[in-house]
Amino acid sequence: MAMWQHEIETMPREELNKLQSERLIWQVKRMYENVELFRRRMDEKGLKPEDIKGVEDLHKLPFSYKQDLRDYYPYGLFAVPMSDIRRVHASSGTTGKQIVVGYTDNDLEAWADCFARMLIATGNDANSFVQVSYGLGLFTGGFGAHDGAVRIGATAIPISAGNTQRQIQTMIDFGATVLCCTPSYAMYLGETIEEMGLKDKLKLKAGIFGAEPWTEEMRAQIEDKLGLKAYDIYGLSEIMGPGVSYECECQAGMHVCEDHFIPEIIDPDTGEVLPEGAQGELVFTTITKEGFPLIRYRTRDICSLNYEVCECGRTHVRMNKPQGRTDDMLIIRGVNVFPSQIEEVLLKVGGGITPNYQIVVDRENNTDTFRVDVEMTEELLSDGVKGIEKVEKQITESLRSTLGIGPKVCLVNPKSITRSEGKAKRVIDNRKLK
Numbered sequence: 001m002a003m004w005q006h007e008i009e010t011m012p013r014e015e016l017n018k019l020q021s022e023r024l025i026w027q028v029k030r031m032y033e034n035v036e037l038f039r040r041r042m043d044e045k046g047l048k049p050e051d052i053k054g055v056e057d058l059h060k061l062p063f064s065y066k067q068d069l070r071d072y073y074p075y076g077l078f079a080v081p082m083s084d085i086r087r088v089h090a091s092s093g094t095t096g097k098q099i100v101v102g103y104t105d106n107d108l109e110a111w112a113d114c115f116a117r118m119l120i121a122t123g124n125d126a127n128s129f130v131q132v133s134y135g136l137g138l139f140t141g142g143f144g145a146h147d148g149a150v151r152i153g154a155t156a157i158p159i160s161a162g163n164t165q166r167q168i169q170t171m172i173d174f175g176a177t178v179l180c181c182t183p184s185y186a187m188y189l190g191e192t193i194e195e196m197g198l199k200d201k202l203k204l205k206a207g208i209f210g211a212e213p214w215t216e217e218m219r220a221q222i223e224d225k226l227g228l229k230a231y232d233i234y235g236l237s238e239i240m241g242p243g244v245s246y247e248c249e250c251q252a253g254m255h256v257c258e259d260h261f262i263p264e265i266i267d268p269d270t271g272e273v274l275p276e277g278a279q280g281e282l283v284f285t286t287i288t289k290e291g292f293p294l295i296r297y298r299t300r301d302i303c304s305l306n307y308e309v310c311e312c313g314r315t316h317v318r319m320n321k322p323q324g325r326t327d328d329m330l331i332i333r334g335v336n337v338f339p340s341q342i343e344e345v346l347l348k349v350g351g352g353i354t355p356n357y358q359i360v361v362d363r364e365n366n367t368d369t370f371r372v373d374v375e376m377t378e379e380l381l382s383d384g385v386k387g388i389e390k391v392e393k394q395i396t397e398s399l400r401s402t403l404g405i406g407p408k409v410c411l412v413n414p415k416s417i418t419r420s421e422g423k424a425k426r427v428i429d430n431r432k433l434k
Contacts, residue, residue: 008259009117009314013307016315020262021054023287028052028061031293034079037068038295058262058285059273063296066099069238074100078292085291090138091237091336098138101237102291108147110288114243114257115148121248121255121312122206122231124178126153129203131171133181133189134211136160140241141211145180148243154178161185164192172201179207182334183214183222183230187366190225204228210235210242211334213322213431218366232321238297239284245319250311253318260288263317264296265305268326279304281326282319300326330361330429332368335405339426342372345398352380352391356417359407362430370407372399375417 011019029049031038041062042048052061068077075082086105090098103111119128130149134141136158149156157174159167161181167189171179179186186209193199204226210233219230234254235242244261245254256263261284265274268281282301286293301322309315330337339359346357356375361368374395380387392409400406418425 006120006313009121009255009316011259011315013315016258017055019259020287021056023259024055024058024262024285025049025052027285027287027289027293028295031079031295035077035293037072037077038062038064055262058264058296061285061295063271063283063298064294065298066238066300069099069101073098075102077294078102080104080291087143088138089140089143089237089241091140099237101140104290107240107289107291110260111144111240111243112147112151114240114260115144116151117255117257118208118231118233118243118246119148119152119154119178121246121314122178122208122229123249124152124154124206128152128154128178128205129157129174129176130154130178130180131157131159131167131174131176133159133161133167133179133185134242140235140237141180144235144241144243145208149178164189168193168196168198171204172198175203177203177205179204179226179228181207181209182211183209183218184212184333184367186222186226186230187218190222191365194225199225199227202227206231208233208246212331212368215366221366234319234322236299238294239286239299240289244284248310248312248314252310253306253320255310255314255316255318256305258316261286263305263319265303266298268300268302276307277304279323282322300329302326328427330359330427332361332370332405335403337370337403337405341402342399343426345395345402346374349391349395349398352377352383352387353395353411354414357426358417359427360430361428368431370405371410372407373410373412373417375414376411378414380411381414 032042032049084104085102088100088102090100132142132145134145136142142160146156146158157176159170186207205228207228207230209230222230231247233242233246235244245256247254264283265278265280266283267274274280282299282303284297285295302324303320303322306318328339354375358373360371388411392411396409
């Protein structure tokens with residue numbers, strides 16, 4: 001039986017907990033034997049695999065962190081020989097070093113199953129045409145959506161990201177019924193289609209959008225412009241990719257694939273597990289991953305969990321849309337951006353600018369805008385417009401190369417950025433999530 005079939009998603013809680021316990025015990029044992037960092041942290045806690053009897057003991061296990069992936073780059077946390085790894089994916093880190101994850105044959109099957117559940121839950125089947133407009137590369141989004149479409153027997157259209165005119169023409173010519181991309185790009189596609197007067201040519205029924213925050217207002221506008229039903233999906237490369245959780249037709253939270261991942265909500269300061277319904281930091285444990293498993297991975301996303309059975313009949317817990325993060329990472333148009341990356345670039349520029357800068361993120365016409373204000377020196381100010389524009393261009397190009405996204409750079413007058421006696425306020429995020 002394919003694991004995305006409805007029987008798995010409607011499993012009674014008691015049976016689901018039993019399955020999770022069996023898989024957790026298996027995972028802890030193999031990680032202790034194969035992952036040096038995990039074994040050392042277990043030993044430091046005085047724990048052995050046999051001490052973990054089931055999900056009730058999950059809280060005893062050590063946390064894992066994104067920094068672990070950087071410290072053991074690229075393959076130091078893999079739990080199988082590289083000869084068993086069939087594919088790797090990666091995302092950028094704060095220093096430009098990529099975070100690498102790997103998948104065995106079984107991992108890829110499980111990932112396809114999870115994304116397939118999303119497609120089934122939103123009314124799709126073998127007659128669907130799924131246009132995958134997430135990037136097809138080291139980023140997990142494109143391949144996750146593609147394999148999920150193939151799993152349900154749908155026709156996958158792996159166009160990848162970019163080239164908007166071609167996207168629209170392909171959407172119309174190939175008869176796409178499902179669109180998978182970031183919500184901001186869906187909005188842009190909708191606006192362009194509206195301007196071109198082509199909305200009546202579309203056959204879209206559903207949109208599966210993720211990789212960045214988006215509001216209910218934006219959902220309504222996307223649905224209006226593209227004539228589809230817009231659904232939210234959650235995933236992160238470290239855990240698997242898109243498909244870790246997903247909205248069903250009820251759109252009352254995103255169902256976590258609990259037969260593969262155990263979610264917890266903890267106090268981000270103390271690490272203590274919070275009671276059901278409380279808001280805190282989301283933590284995931286992978287209980288079926290072979291190639292790159294993680295125990296109690298701290299996502300830094302802030303949300304809450306709802307264990308009530310959904311009206312759709314699914315029993316898997318629902319996570320609410322993340323309302324922020326516990327660290328300083330920004331997600332701008334689907335790209336992870338850290339202030340430390342920007343600071344590193346500015347420090348390399350040298351003459352003409354001061355160490356004082358501010359990042360301003362906003363949302364205009366449902367699209368994220370990104371600006372970096374940097375104080376110039378008195379010397380550069382006296383050089384005039386051409387000198388200032390030259391430095392602005394240099395910084396913009398360096399930031400685009402480092403971040404993969406180009407902000408607007410504005411050199412501002414000396415001492416014009418507000419000073420603080422305490423911690424400098426480097427980020428002003430004016431986006432409001434509802």
